[in-house]
Structure formats: structure tokens, C-alpha cells
Amino acid sequence: MKYDIILSGVGGQGILSIATVIADAALHAGLCVKQAEVHGMSQRGGEVESGLRLSDTEIFSDLLPTGSADMILSMEPMEALRYLPFLSAGGVIVTSSVPLMNIPDYPEKAVSEELKRLPNAVCIDIESIAKSISMPKAANMVLLGAASSRIGLLAPEALREGIARVFAGKGQQIVEANLKAFNAGLNETK
Amino acid sequence: MEKTRLLLGDEAVALGALHAGIKGVYAYPGTPSTEITEFIQKSSLARERGVHASWSTNEKTAMEEALGMSYAGRRSMVCMKHVGMNVAADAFVNSAMTGVNGGLVVVAADDPSMHSSQNEQDSRFYGKFAMIPIVEPSTQQEAYEMTAYAFSLSEQLKLPVLFRLTTRLAHSRAAVNVNDTPGPLQELPVAKDPSSWVLLPANARRRNDALTALQPRLRKLAADSPFLVEKNTGKHAVTGIVTCGTGYNYVMENRPDCPVLKIPQYPLPDEKISGFAENCDEILVVEDGQPFIEEQIRAFIGKDKKVRGRLTGDLPRTGELNPDLVASALGKAVQPLRSKPEAVVPRPPALCMGCGHRDVYIALNKVLADYENARVFADIGCYTLGALPPFCAIDSCVDMGASITMAKGAADAGVWPAVAVIGDSTFTHSGMTGLLDAVNDGSDITVVISDNLTTAMTGGQDSSGTGKFEKICSALGVEPEHLRVVVPLQKNMDEIMDTIRQEIDYHGVSVIIPRRECMQTLARKQRKQKE
Numbered sequence: 247m248k249y250d251i252i253l254s255g256v257g258g259q260g261i262l263s264i265a266t267v268i269a270d271a272a273l274h275a276g277l278c279v280k281q282a283e284v285h286g287m288s289q290r291g292g293e294v295e296s297g298l299r300l301s302d303t304e305i306f307s308d309l310l311p312t313g314s315a316d317m318i319l320s321m322e323p324m325e326a327l328r329y330l331p332f333l334s335a336g337g338v339i340v341t342s343s344v345p346l347m348n349i350p351d352y353p354e355k356a357v358s359e360e361l362k363r364l365p366n367a368v369c370i371d372i373e374s375i376a377k378s379i380s381m382p383k384a385a386n387m388v389l390l391g392a393a394s395s396r397i398g399l400l401a402p403e404a405l406r407e408g409i410a411r412v413f414a415g416k417g418q419q420i421v422e423a424n425l426k427a428f429n430a431g432l433n434e435t436k
Numbered sequence: 437m438e439k440t441r442l443l444l445g446d447e448a449v450a451l452g453a454l455h456a457g458i459k460g461v462y463a464y465p466g467t468p469s470t471e472i473t474e475f476i477q478k479s480s481l482a483r484e485r486g487v488h489a490s491w492s493t494n495e496k497t498a499m500e501e502a503l504g505m506s507y508a509g510r511r512s513m514v515c516m517k518h519v520g521m522n523v524a525a526d527a528f529v530n531s532a533m534t535g536v537n538g539g540l541v542v543v544a545a546d547d548p549s550m551h552s553s554q555n556e557q558d559s560r561f562y563g564k565f566a567m568i569p570i571v572e573p574s575t576q577q578e579a580y581e582m583t584a585y586a587f588s589l590s591e592q593l594k595l596p597v598l599f600r601l602t603t604r605l606a607h608s609r610a611a612v613n614v615n616d617t618p619g620p621l622q623e624l625p626v627a628k629d630p631s632s633w634v635l636l637p638a639n640a641r642r643r644n645d646a647l648t649a650l651q652p653r654l655r656k657l658a659a660d661s662p663f664l665v666e667k668n669t670g671k672h673a674v675t676g677i678v679t680c681g682t683g684y685n686y687v688m689e690n691r692p693d694c695p696v697l698k699i700p701q702y703p704l705p706d707e708k709i710s711g712f713a714e715n716c717d718e719i720l721v722v723e724d725g726q727p728f729i730e731e732q733i734r735a736f737i738g739k740d741k742k743v744r745g746r747l748t749g750d751l752p753r754t755g756e757l758n759p760d761l762v763a764s765a766l767g768k769a770v771q772p773l774r775s776k777p778e779a780v781v782p783r784p785p786a787l788c789m790g791c792g793h794r795d796v797y798i799a800l801n802k803v804l805a806d807y808e809n810a811r812v813f814a815d816i817g818c819y820t821l822g823a824l825p826p827f828c829a830i831d832s833c834v835d836m837g838a839s840i841t842m843a844k845g846a847a848d849a850g851v852w853p854a855v856a857v858i859g860d861s862t863f864t865h866s867g868m869t870g871l872l873d874a875v876n877d878g879s880d881i882t883v884v885i886s887d888n889l890t891t892a893m894t895g896g897q898d899s900s901g902t903g904k905f906e907k908i909c910s911a912l913g914v915e916p917e918h919l920r921v922v923v924p925l926q927k928n929m930d931e932i933m934d935t936i937r938q939e940i941d942y943h944g945v946s947v948i949i950p951r952r953e954c955m956q957t958l959a960r961k962q963r964k965q966k967e
């Protein structure tokens with residue numbers, strides 16, 4: 247069994263924290279993990295992507311083959327569409343519905359129509375949810391929560407434990423806050 | 437005892453080096469190598485052991501400092517991105533001539549597809565050029581294990597060892613089984629034989645002969661490397677695959693049933709490869725980077741056998757490999773189910789909102805609009821993004837330091853105004869010597885050192901010259917009246933523009949230092965204070 251995820255977003259949106267949590271949970275579940283990150287130039291407000299591969303057998307490539315992703319998990323709707331060629335036949339998209347318009351002539355309408363056309367796309371206003379629980383900076387954990395019941399090989403509880411371990415160094419308060427955001431996302435899509 | 441940790445390839449190298457008992461890492465930041473040194477800087481083991489880990493001013497100083505530590509009998513590591521090898525090259529190539537005392541490993545991180553670089557050079561050519569062993573891991577686990585191996589190899593051969601990484605391995609995380617207890621700090625007596633360390637021609641000739649004579653042994657060591665992998669051999673096959681590094685992963689992703697030979701070490705084990713090729717009608721070479729193995733293999737088996745790879749178009753001539761490209765070279769074409777929708781437009785990186793470089797370019801653009809033939813020679817760093825809209829403010833960016841020197845050369849040829857824009861870290865890396873040239877010639881240039889108090893592009897590392905720029909410039913001979921400091925903020929725009937105008941109209945060397953802290957490092961400090 248394998249489960250491949252593409253995480254996407256815009257530099258600074260916190261996709262690497264999501265990747266870290268999933269990878270940590272996978273490691274503790276005894277799965278094989280590969281997580282390819284993008285550092286450097288593209289982090290300055292540009293498109294960013296991280297390929298995350300989970301499997302119960304050896305994984306060779308750090309990069310996902312075309313058409314192999316079981317999920318595209320995106321902090322930004324246009325960025326979800328950017329990686330569509332990687333999505334497998336039955337793959338799902340879980341994405342923030344809120345566009346980040348840091349470029350001229352952002353094609354807002356075309357993007358939302360495109361997402362509506364896709365059968366397996368879930369769009370969630372993670373930013374409103376994060377604000378409603380007074381945690382505007384934890385929108386990334388809201389997204390992870392929203393996707394958590396669909397992520398293969400890992401149950402939501404395993405991801406919660408991942409959050410607890412990954413944020414432990416920053417104190418119990420931060421852990422609680424991120425768990426709250428995660429649960430809010432999970433409730434939204436249950 | 438072993439435990440499992442989730443590590444980037446870079447971090448695996450760092451931990452491997454610490455566990456191999458290094459006494460120092462010497463490095464200048466550069467994607468994708470930066471996280472090696474950062475890992476050591478944060479390591480409590482390194483702190484307890486007093487392992488040197490602060491940043492060097494450039495890759496050449498780093499290389500020489502590490503060589504000095506090796507001379508003193510301790511293990512040291514140098515880390516840089518591939519283009520850093522160009523800067524360190526003089527020291528690097530000559531360290532193969534002196535040889536080493538304590539183990540010395542030079543990590544060069546290549547960037548196929550140029551995710552954050554200006555070229556795609558393959559560091560393995562430097563290793564061949566210097567005639568030293570090169571090791572190349574495929575996985576994070578190998579990255580960890582090969583570091584210790586490289587240090588022993590270095591001490592056994594008394595040669596520096598080049599350790600090649602590529603972006604995909606450096607910046608990808610995987611579970612790594614690491615030793616529970618680190619190996620001890622290693623120590624040998626301080627070197628004392630001047631005949632190998634003083635490279636006068638008489639000594640150098642002897643060293644050169646010895647190094648050349650060592651080559652067959654180095655090939656043998658590569659053939660016997662514990663990291664060499666052979667799969668599906670022993671029976672006749674149409675195609676045999678010779679691969680290395682990350683290329684091996686893409687081959688294995690496609691579960692080939694043909695013979696596979698993975699090369700983990702160079703100089704290339706030629707006999708091993710010839711033996712492998714005997715059972716195959718043709719060889720497909722799969723390597724990330726330039727066709728380094730492919731060219732060499734062609735030379736020794738190309739007469740009898742077809743060698744396929746980047747040079748024959750079976751794989752693209754340039755760019756990073758991936759599982760799809762390798763699948764197609766293996767004859768398994770992949771058709772994507774869906775294409776990228778037209779609604780998706782590029783989202784290029786940009787200078788952060790509130791960044792001081794923005795104010796610098798706004799001011800420069802306004803002032804230079806009045807000078808028809810103005811040229812802006814820029815340099816490498818966040819401020820290179822001034823090339824993109826809305827600024828479109830720069831005319832060149834070549835290599836670190838080239839702003840000041842190119843402005844000088846252009847000014848020598850009559851270009852006016854010739855403006856150089858350089859960052860603080862780039863200035864101390866390679867800009868100071870060029871400024872001295874300009875001062876000595878009284879060149880008519882205006883140098884802008886855009887000082888954000890950090891090395892921002894690579895993630896905010898300490899910058900060697902922070903707090904010293906006025907002193908450095910005046911010591912190099914810049915006149916005090918033409919050494920100006922401004923604060924790049926919208927409210928100071930008139931003053932900044934006046935300053936630029938005055939210094940352009942002065943026909944000699946001027947330096948303007950717009951100084952304001954990077955938004956990213958500022959925000960990070962504020963977050964830390966809150967926590």
C-alpha cells in the first residue's frame with residue numbers, strides 16, 4: 247500500500263509544517279516516508295510544492311511520478327490546479343478556497359470554475375474557520391484537519407499525535423492551539 | 437544501537453559528520469547546501485564538543501580554513517553549493533596536491549534544473565580535475581553512512597574527498613537509522629612535513645607524480661565500494677543500466693528487470709563497468725547532472741556497444757531527471773490523465789512587502805530615468821528580484837561580486853552612469869577586492885551596498901561584514917564625502933534620490949549604503965521575543 251500526496255501553496259503559507267506533521271506521524275506508524283521540499287528562491291511569495299510519499303514498502307523516488315498522487319492538498323486554489331497532471335485517476339483535491347492574489351490579473355473566476363468541474367475536489371474556506379476560532383495563523387492545520395479523514399494509511403488520531411510531537415518544543419499552548427485548528431478543520435468535512 | 441530519525445539529505449550529512457568526529461565545518465551559505473551547516477550550528481553535540489560551525493566569508497576562505505584544521509590533525513568538512521566550487525577552486529585543486537592530514541571532506545551540492553542557481557555545472561568534473569575520490573549517495577541513509585566512510589577514506593589516502601549531493605537528495609526528507617552513540621572526536625598529530633605542504637615546483641612535481649600514480653588504486657576502491665549496487669546481473673540482457681545518485685532512485689521506481697549497476701564512487705571503476713557491459717547489448721546511462729559517466733563510458737565501451745543517455749537524446753540533455761523521464765527512456769511512456777488547466781498562471785517569487793531593497797529600486801529607477809545611458813550592474817541575492825516587474829531595474833547579474841567589477845569595466849569603456857548594486861553578504865564574499873580596483877583607478881562608478889544586515893536569500897544567516905561596512909570602504913580608500921548611508925524607507929525617498937543623484941554626478945568612486953533590517957529576520961526576532 248502506498249499513499250502519495252502533493253502539498254502546494256505559496257511561499258510563507260506553511261505547507262512545510264503540514265508536511266512535517268504528516269511525515270512525523272508516518273514515521274511513528276512505522277511507514278516508509280519520503281518528503282521532497284522546495285527551499286530557496288521560490289519561497290519569496292512564489293509557488294511552492296512538497297511531494298510526500300507514504301508506503302508500507304520501500305520508496306525509491308523522492309519525486310512523484312505523473313498521475314500517481316492520491317491527494318493534492320493545497321493552501322491556495324490556483325496552486326492546487328498547478329499540479330493536476332500528478333493526480334491519479336481516483337485522486338482527491340482538498341484545497342483552501344481563498345485565492346492569494348499577489349500577482350496581477352489573478353484568474354479568480356476561471357480557477358473556481360475549474361475546481362467546480364473536478365469531481366473529487368473539496369474547497370474549504372480555511373481562513374474563515376481559522377479566524378472563527380481566533381487562530382488566523384493556523385489555517386494550515388485547519389486544512390490538514392479537513393483532509394485528515396481522507397488521508398490513506400494514517401488516521402486522524404495519528405496526525406493529532408504528530409502535531410503534539412512536532413510542536414512540543416514550542417510549548418503546550420501552541421500544541422493545543424494547533425490541535426484546535428486541526429479539529430475545527432476535521433469537523434468541517436466530517 | 438540505532439534509532440530512526442526523519443532527516444533531510446543535508447541533515448543526514450551533517451549528523452554523519454558529527455558522528456564521524458569532526459572538529460569543524462566551514463561553509464558559506466548556498467542552496468541546496470545551507471542546511472548542513474545550520475544543522476551543526478543547532479546541534480547540542482557540536483556545542484559540547486566545541487565544533488567550529490560559524491559561517492565563513494566565502495567558499496575559498498572556508499576551504500582553506502578546513503585545510504588548516506586538517507593540517508592540525510582534526511577532521512573538517514567544507515560545504516557549499518556547486519558554484520561555490522568555482523570560488524574555492526584554487527584551494528580545492530591544490531589541496532589534492534598537498535594532501536591532507538586529518539580527514540577532509542568537501543561537500544558540493546549541485547542544482548540540476550537550477551531551482552535556485554544561475555547554472556547547472558556538475559561538481560564531479562572538479563573531483564576528476566583534482567584527481568581525488570568522489571562519493572555520491574542515492575538516499576538519505578547513504579548520505580549519513582557515506583560521510584563517515586568519506587572521512588576514513590580521506591585519512592586512509594591522505595587526500596581530500598569530494599562528496600556530491602544534488603538538490604533532490606539534499607532537500608528531501610526520509611527516515612534514517614542513525615547510531616545512538618556518536619563516534620569520538622578524531623585526532624592525529626599536527627602535520628610537520630613541509631615538503632608536502634610547501635608547493636614549490638620541486639615539491640609539487642613529486643606530489644603530482646604520486647597523485648597520478650595513485651589513480652589505479654582509486655579506481656579499485658571505487659569498484660570495491662560497499663555502496664556499489666548490482667541488480668539482475670549474470671544473464672544476458674538487451675539493455676543494462678549504469679546509474680548513480682538520485683538517478684538510481686528513478687530507475688528503481690520503474691522496477692526494471694534488466695541489469696542495473698549503481699556507481700557510488702569515482703574515479704569511475706572502468707573495469708567493473710566493462711565487465712557489467714559484457715552481458716548487455718547496450719548501456720543506458722541514467723545520471724542527474726551533466727553526462728559525466730556517459731562521456732567516460734563512451735570512451736571505453738562506445739566502440740563495441742551503443743551507449744544511450746543524455747548525449748543521444750534518450751534522456752533530456754539538461755535538467756533534473758524524474759521517474760517519468762526515466763520511464764520513457766526505458767520505453768514505458770507515461771501519458772498524464774489531465775493537463776495543467778489554462779487558468780493556472782506562473783507565480784514568480786517577489787521581494788517581500790516592506791523590504792528595503794524595494795525602496796532602493798524605486799529610488800534608483802526614478803533617478804536613472806533622467807540619465808539615458810545608465811546601466812545597473814547587479815549581483816546575487818534577494819535584490820536580484822529587482823530584475824522582475826514592477827522594478828525591471830537591473831541590467832546584469834552574473835556571479836557573486838561581479839556587480840562592482842563589471843560596473844568598473846563598463847565605466848572604463850565609457851558607460852555612464854555605471855551603477856553597481858550589491859548585497860552586504862555578497863560584498864564581503866567577493867565585492868571588496870573589486871572595490872579596491874575601482875578606488876585604485878579612480879573609476880567613475882556608484883556602488884550601492886544594499887545592507888539588510890543578513891544573508892537573506894539563503895534564509896537569513898549571519899553576514900560577515902555586519903557593522904563594518906563604512907570602515908571597510910574607507911579603509912579601501914573610498915573618500916568619506918562619497919561614502920553615504922541612508923535608511924531605505926518611503927518617507928526618506930527625497931533624501932535617497934538626492935544622494936544617488938549627487939553621487940552619480942561625482943566622477944569617481946562613491947558608495948551608498950541603504951541600511952535597514954530584512955523583514956524576515958526582523959519578524960523572526962519578534963516571534964522569538966514573544967515565545
Ligand SMILES: Cc1ncc(C[n+]2csc(CCOP(=O)(O)OP(=O)(O)O)c2C)c(N)n1
Binds near residue numbers: 464861
Ligand atoms: C559562489 C556562490 N555562493 C553562494 C551563492 C548562494 N547565494 C546566493 S545569494 C546569497 C546571499 C546574498 O546575501 P546578500 O548579498 O546579503 O543579499 P540579500 O539576499 O540579503 O539581499 C547567497 C549566499 C551563490 N549564488 N554563489
